[in-house]
Amino acid sequence: MKPYVEMTAEELSAELVELKAQYKKVQAMGMNLDMSRGKPCQEQLDLSMGMMEVLDSTSDLTCEDGTDCRNYGQLTGILEARELLGDMMENNPKDIIIYGNSSLNVMFDTISRVWTHGVMGNTPWCRLPEVKFLCPVPGYDRHFAITEYFGIKMIPVPMTPTGPDMDIVEKLVSEDDTIKGIWCVPKYSNPQGISYDDETVRRFARLEPAAPDFRIFWDNAYGMHHLYDHHQDHLIEILAECKRAGNPDLVYKFASTSKITFPGSGIAAIATSPNNMEDFLTYLRHQTIGHDKVNQLRHVRFFKDIHGMVEHMRKHADIIRPKFEAVESILERDLAGLNIGSWTCPLGGYFIMFDSLPGCAKDIVARAKKAGVTMTAAGATWPYGNDPKDSNIRIAPTYPCLADLNNAMEIFTLCVRISSAKKLLSEKYGEASQD
Amino acid sequence: MKPYVEMTAEELSAELVELKAQYKKVQAMGMNLDMSRGKPCQEQLDLSMGMMEVLDSTSDLTCEDGTDCRNYGQLTGILEARELLGDMMENNPKDIIIYGNSSLNVMFDTISRVWTHGVMGNTPWCRLPEVKFLCPVPGYDRHFAITEYFGIKMIPVPMTPTGPDMDIVEKLVSEDDTIKGIWCVPKYSNPQGISYDDETVRRFARLEPAAPDFRIFWDNAYGMHHLYDHHQDHLIEILAECKRAGNPDLVYKFASTSKITFPGSGIAAIATSPNNMEDFLTYLRHQTIGHDKVNQLRHVRFFKDIHGMVEHMRKHADIIRPKFEAVESILERDLAGLNIGSWTCPLGGYFIMFDSLPGCAKDIVARAKKAGVTMTAAGATWPYGNDPKDSNIRIAPTYPCLADLNNAMEIFTLCVRISSAKKLLSEKYGEASQD
Numbered sequence: 001m002k003p004y005v006e007m008t009a010e011e012l013s014a015e016l017v018e019l020k021a022q023y024k025k026v027q028a029m030g031m032n033l034d035m036s037r038g039k040p041c042q043e044q045l046d047l048s049m050g051m052m053e054v055l056d057s058t059s060d061l062t063c064e065d066g067t068d069c070r071n072y073g074q075l076t077g078i079l080e081a082r083e084l085l086g087d088m089m090e091n092n093p094k095d096i097i098i099y100g101n102s103s104l105n106v107m108f109d110t111i112s113r114v115w116t117h118g119v120m121g122n123t124p125w126c127r128l129p130e131v132k133f134l135c136p137v138p139g140y141d142r143h144f145a146i147t148e149y150f151g152i153k154m155i156p157v158p159m160t161p162t163g164p165d166m167d168i169v170e171k172l173v174s175e176d177d178t179i180k181g182i183w184c185v186p187k188y189s190n191p192q193g194i195s196y197d198d199e200t201v202r203r204f205a206r207l208e209p210a211a212p213d214f215r216i217f218w219d220n221a222y223g224m225h226h227l228y229d230h231h232q233d234h235l236i237e238i239l240a241e242c243k244r245a246g247n248p249d250l251v252y253k254f255a256s257t258s259k260i261t262f263p264g265s266g267i268a269a270i271a272t273s274p275n276n277m278e279d280f281l282t283y284l285r286h287q288t289i290g291h292d293k294v295n296q297l298r299h300v301r302f303f304k305d306i307h308g309m310v311e312h313m314r315k316h317a318d319i320i321r322p323k324f325e326a327v328e329s330i331l332e333r334d335l336a337g338l339n340i341g342s343w344t345c346p347l348g349g350y351f352i353m354f355d356s357l358p359g360c361a362k363d364i365v366a367r368a369k370k371a372g373v374t375m376t377a378a379g380a381t382w383p384y385g386n387d388p389k390d391s392n393i394r395i396a397p398t399y400p401c402l403a404d405l406n407n408a409m410e411i412f413t414l415c416v417r418i419s420s421a422k423k424l425l426s427e428k429y430g431e432a433s434q435d
Numbered sequence: 436m437k438p439y440v441e442m443t444a445e446e447l448s449a450e451l452v453e454l455k456a457q458y459k460k461v462q463a464m465g466m467n468l469d470m471s472r473g474k475p476c477q478e479q480l481d482l483s484m485g486m487m488e489v490l491d492s493t494s495d496l497t498c499e500d501g502t503d504c505r506n507y508g509q510l511t512g513i514l515e516a517r518e519l520l521g522d523m524m525e526n527n528p529k530d531i532i533i534y535g536n537s538s539l540n541v542m543f544d545t546i547s548r549v550w551t552h553g554v555m556g557n558t559p560w561c562r563l564p565e566v567k568f569l570c571p572v573p574g575y576d577r578h579f580a581i582t583e584y585f586g587i588k589m590i591p592v593p594m595t596p597t598g599p600d601m602d603i604v605e606k607l608v609s610e611d612d613t614i615k616g617i618w619c620v621p622k623y624s625n626p627q628g629i630s631y632d633d634e635t636v637r638r639f640a641r642l643e644p645a646a647p648d649f650r651i652f653w654d655n656a657y658g659m660h661h662l663y664d665h666h667q668d669h670l671i672e673i674l675a676e677c678k679r680a681g682n683p684d685l686v687y688k689f690a691s692t693s694k695i696t697f698p699g700s701g702i703a704a705i706a707t708s709p710n711n712m713e714d715f716l717t718y719l720r721h722q723t724i725g726h727d728k729v730n731q732l733r734h735v736r737f738f739k740d741i742h743g744m745v746e747h748m749r750k751h752a753d754i755i756r757p758k759f760e761a762v763e764s765i766l767e768r769d770l771a772g773l774n775i776g777s778w779t780c781p782l783g784g785y786f787i788m789f790d791s792l793p794g795c796a797k798d799i800v801a802r803a804k805k806a807g808v809t810m811t812a813a814g815a816t817w818p819y820g821n822d823p824k825d826s827n828i829r830i831a832p833t834y835p836c837l838a839d840l841n842n843a844m845e846i847f848t849l850c851v852r853i854s855s856a857k858k859l860l861s862e863k864y865g866e867a868s869q870d
Contacts, residue, residue, distance in 0.1 A: 037507065039506055039507055040506065042503065045503065045505040045506060048505070049492040049493075049494075050492050052490045052491050052492050052494060052496075052729075053488070053490075053491040053492045055487045055488075056487050056488040056491075057484040057485050057487050057488045058484075059484075059487060061487075068477065068480065069699075069700075070480040070483070070697040070698070070699070070700065071474055071475065071480060071697070071698055071699065072472065072474055072698040072699055073699070100535045100536065100726075100727070101535065101726065101727045102723045102724065102725075102726075104722070104723055104724060105722055105723040108721060108722040108723070109544075109722070112547050112551060115551050115561075116547060116550050116551060116561060116585065117584075124561075126550075126551060126559075126561040126562075127561075142721075142724075145720075145721050146721050149552075149718075149721040150551065262505040262506070262729060263505070263506055263507040263724070264504075264505070264506065264507055264508070264724065264725050264726065264727055264728050264729070265504075265505065265727045265728065265729040265730065283584075285580075286543060286577075286580050286581050286584040287539070287540055287543040287544070288536075288537045288539055288540040288543070289537065289539060289577075289698070289699065290537075290699050291535075291536065291699070292535070292536045292699055292700045292727065292730070293699050293700065294487075294697060294699070294700040295700065295727070295730070
């Protein structure tokens with residue numbers, strides 16, 4: 001089939017008639033599938049069921065250092081968990097604090113802390129007339145929701161295939177001292193699934209922010225989440241790079257086991273410089289007596305060490321790789337050559353990013369919904385839910401079973417074709433087109 | 436022995452010589468015991484080891500409503516946990532949100548939330564020139580630490596044997612709209628172990644605060660923590676009372692299973708009105724995707740229902756009741772009639788409160804420390820660590836074994852006698868007295 005844009009009005013109309021007939025059919029199938037969020041599927045969750053019995057009523061819940069995990073204490077987490085997550089995050093255990101079950105929670109609390117108490121002695125952000133964050137776009141909606149909640153003005157920065165456009169980041173950060181942070185998902189990014197290249201990371205570590213309290217919010221959510229054994233992205237470790245660059249305090253790095261063990265029952269962590277850590281602890285000492293050490297111990301006993309975690313992640317990959325490949329092959333089969341959309345083929349993470357013709361994303365997602373397939377809301381990948389080109393859609397392949405996913409993606413590509421044909425008809429040929 | 440105050444200088448001096456000789460002996464014992472915090476002992480922790488195996492690798496981790504506890508979701512907690520904690524807190528499950536592992540964390544986050552976003556549409560407290568809290572004294576140091584951290588001015592309100600002095604509370608709250616909250620531990624209070632009587636709770640529910648965003652922070656930490664089966668304090672349920680009084684939104688009620696199962700690995704909750712809950716959820720929706728549902732399920736499966744929890748608390752009581760009684764009997768044996776101190780004999784909770792002669796508490800605690808017994812720091816029970824009479828000491832009997840506790844209390848009463856004798860000697864008789 002030739003590109004839609006090269007079709008005549010008659011050809012497009014004929015195509016649309018055919019597509020709509022197909023759409024009627026799939027609507028009749030009564031599909032009801034929510035693939036709006038990046039959730040692991042049941043098979044993936046089953047991989048961690050062994051974690052439910054590494055501890056039993058006869059277990060010794062004492063740490064190597066003698067701490068009874070059942071009682072109060074150990075604000076920074078138990079040493080063996082800091083070691084395990086240190087290996088996972090490629091950081092020194094002493095630079096790590098283990099938190100509760102959610103790294104998103106840690107990010108929220110971090111913004112909240114600097115909002116009320118400032119960064120390392122600087123003015124609390126709540127006392128400043130304006131606070132801005134850079135938001136590489138498309139990006140993660142829950143990041144944007146946090147900054148929006150605090151009234152932080154979000155400035156979109158375009159993503160490139162190698163990471164955020166660093167010319168823009170460097171310029172903005174060095175010129176404007178009301179810019180206090182940037183959201184980053186540096187590896188297998190949400191939603192593109194791309195990883196920042198070496199130069200990008202090096203330039204991040206060498207930023208010269210006008211604001212002394214500027215911090216990089218480095219959400220390394222998918223550090224372990226490769227799809228392939230021998231074909232993996234590599235990311236330069238940012239803390240070490242910042243240290244080498246003479247900017248040790250520039251970054252807060254977040255991670256968790258949410259998509260390694262159980263979402264909601266994993267353990268989260270930050271890694272950061274000693275100065276930053278002291279800042280975190282000042283807050284933390286008042287916020288809690290300590291996080292769930294039994295769950296920390298459970299994770300350590302389950303994985304034993306980082307090798308155990310790597311093996312575990314291989315099993316996740318075996319489950320979700322076919323799903324990513326199915327999405328990509330249906331997109332390729334149904335849309336290649338039509339020039340009505342492009343998509344990423346990531347080597348890891350939880351998402352595939354799709355870009356439609358401008359002005360079509362909302363319509364595509366609405367059509368899919370009417371046929372029983374709930375995608376992430378169009379616009380969600382932009383601050384304030386406002387995708388100016390209305391073209392970006394996040395595809396989350398992990399949760400549905402393969403059969404459902406295949407059906408859902410066929411519905412999706414059908415919706416892409418309908419929206420695109422309608423748009424081209426109405427725009428290029430001036431034809432009024434009714435739904 | 437006659438009251439110290441009735442002794443002559445010679446008698447006191449002779450007593451002091453004798454006491455110091457005893458002190459030298461106990462110092463030589465090389466005791467090393469930390470009884471500074473209200474921690475459960477190992478035997479108590481052992482009671483909950485069964486919780487480690489109610490879930491295993493073959494368990495179905497699905498809730499009654501079909502929610503897979505292993506995956507994301509259920510921001511307010513799983514229904515069966517809300518029901519269990521509803522029974523525990525005497526509240527409707529629909530008025531309850533289950534949190535993570537720490538109610539202190541929920542209290543901190545609550546202050547943080549209103550600091551940045553205000554109470555139900557009112558001005559965020561960070562924008563106000565002054566924010567004050569009433570602090571019934573003596574009280575809980577970690578409460579005071581939170582309000583101090585946020586720069587909230589703390590106003591001590593005297594505790595009576597039936598709760599805070601409500602005449603003062605009513606007057607201050609109705610006159611001063613910068614007073615935004617009050618810290619309460621209404622049952623088996625920290626550190627007195629007393630419970631608010633019916634009139635006190637009714638007057639709380641009928642407060643007419645000048646500030647529309649005034650809230651009672653009702654930390655019902657010890658609701659289930661009776662020492663005796665048939666001799667228990669009863670506390671009127673505050674939410675219901677507020678509702679009856681036409682003040683449904685007046686209170687935030689906090690609780691947790693920290694001292695029921697494992698401190699640090701329990702589950703925490705708030706109970707509050709629908710309006711307040713919506714306020715909490717606005718924040719929570721941005722802070723997290725959900726708390727640890729597997730741990731919620733673990734608690735529910737372990738206790739089954741409130742009766743299971745009541746039975747479980749009976750076992751706790753059997754372990755710690757002898758410790759409370761030992762403390763009380765040593766205090767009675769060593770100090771009764773000397774008129775140099777008074778103490779409470781609570782029916783539940785985690786603490787016994789001791790009041791020394793004015794100006795002696797710091798000295799007593801320091802002397803005990805030098806003999807190897809670490810008590811809660813003198814002053815800790817007052818805002819800013821400032822006990823104006825320097826007389827209040829919190830005794831935490833639960834953690835040490837009975838033998839250690841007996842030794843520790845003998846050291847303690849010895850220190851009380853030394854400090855008191857020295858004080859009376861130097862004050863009443865003008866004698867210079869060297870340590």
